[in-house]
Amino acid sequence: MSEQEFIPAELKNLAGSGETTWRAPSNIALVKYWGKYPGQIPANPSISFTLSTSATTTGIKFNKQGDGREKPSFDLLFEGSPNRAFEPKINSFIERILPYVTWLPFYHLHINTSNSFPHSSGIASSASGMAALSLCIMDMEKKMNPGMSDEHFYRKASFLARLGSGSACRSIEGPIVSWGKHDHIKGGSDLYGTAFTDPVHQVFQNFQDTILLVHKGTKTVSSTAGHALMDGHAFAAQRFAQANRNLISMTDVLAKGDMDQFIELVESEALSLHAMMMTSIPYYLLMKPNTLAIIEKVWEFRKETGEALCFTLDAGANVHLLYPGESSEKVLQFIKNELVVYCEKGQYICDHIGAGAKKI
Numbered sequence: 001m002s003e004q005e006f007i008p009a010e011l012k013n014l015a016g017s018g019e020t021t022w023r024a025p026s027n028i029a030l031v032k033y034w035g036k037y038p039g040q041i042p043a044n045p046s047i048s049f050t051l052s053t054s055a056t057t058t059g060i061k062f063n064k065q066g067d068g069r070e071k072p073s074f075d076l077l078f079e080g081s082p083n084r085a086f087e088p089k090i091n092s093f094i095e096r097i098l099p100y101v102t103w104l105p106f107y108h109l110h111i112n113t114s115n116s117f118p119h120s121s122g123i124a125s126s127a128s129g130m131a132a133l134s135l136c137i138m139d140m141e142k143k144m145n146p147g148m149s150d151e152h153f154y155r156k157a158s159f160l161a162r163l164g165s166g167s168a169c170r171s172i173e174g175p176i177v178s179w180g181k182h183d184h185i186k187g188g189s190d191l192y193g194t195a196f197t198d199p200v201h202q203v204f205q206n207f208q209d210t211i212l213l214v215h216k217g218t219k220t221v222s223s224t225a226g227h228a229l230m231d232g233h234a235f236a237a238q239r240f241a242q243a244n245r246n247l248i249s250m251t252d253v254l255a256k257g258d259m260d261q262f263i264e265l266v267e268s269e270a271l272s273l274h275a276m277m278m279t280s281i282p283y284y285l286l287m288k289p290n291t292l293a294i295i296e297k298v299w300e301f302r303k304e305t306g307e308a309l310c311f312t313l314d315a316g317a318n319v320h321l322l323y324p325g326e327s328s329e330k331v332l333q334f335i336k337n338e339l340v341v342y343c344e345k346g347q348y349i350c351d352h353i354g355a356g357a358k359k360i
């Protein structure tokens, strides 16, 4: 499938006005996307658990206006109040998607968006935010083309979301989504995420992700700037090769449910991502002392109890703790007793693997 397939045929039945609302979840990568080529093409394939509780809900009220020669216009409410901070990101998103939503300039969009997680929790809302926005835009397109298949609807929503933020293309479907071309992934594409259809062991069915909020401030370096540091990075080729190998191992682990191997892969991926940031020029340390303290506690707990608890990290200091549903009681007790002290204002978010975005 190529980009051409996402350019709509001339749409004759432009709706006058209407509204649509979608809730899209965040996701947590097991094999990380880090490094990209122009046009939001990932340097390596990635795979993630779709989350459930951490989500963005976005509504669009749209009105037809003008003759389509101007840029689409929008105004935005974030958590109920006008907010101009998101304007540059949405403007650049609109610019990138315009060739594929040629009807959009006929509209003014009134966007109303909110996150389920606390404001400035240090959790990136770009994945869930871009996914929810893309689904609303696809809903508008579907009103003009009611015969559109569900497959095309979700695929194009993921395609558009990717243009907003790479990892957002993995926030449309669930419970496990991969993104990027790879021999081991049937139908895998660099252009959109696809639900993982290979066999998955039942241990992953009710998998938990408790997000420990270690540092709620803004990130030292944005993901976009971080990806750029992989251009010309001394270890880039090795990292991309490692991610490709890890994806093969991960598909095997997901089928077999081998928790020792799962833990090794997930933690190694997280540390490799941070190692890339530590060895780029300029170099960054994205962990905080409390991130390290938590990691050491997790290793101790695992050694003592044998529970299948592991950590992963995104490009920041917060720690995601991954574990099977059946370990919930013990792990939550451990978090309350020993890890809460490392969280800013004692805050953490209990999330779990989920089914994907929903129309509201």
Ligand code: DP6
Pocket: 028, 029, 031, 032, 033, 034, 046, 124, 126, 164, 165, 166, 167, 168, 223, 224, 225, 227, 273, 314, 315
């Ligand atoms: C560390 O998707 O936020 O979370 O494409 O520039 O918007 P842009 O980057 P983004 O990168 C996220 C990277 C990551 C790993 C991952 O989710 O795979």
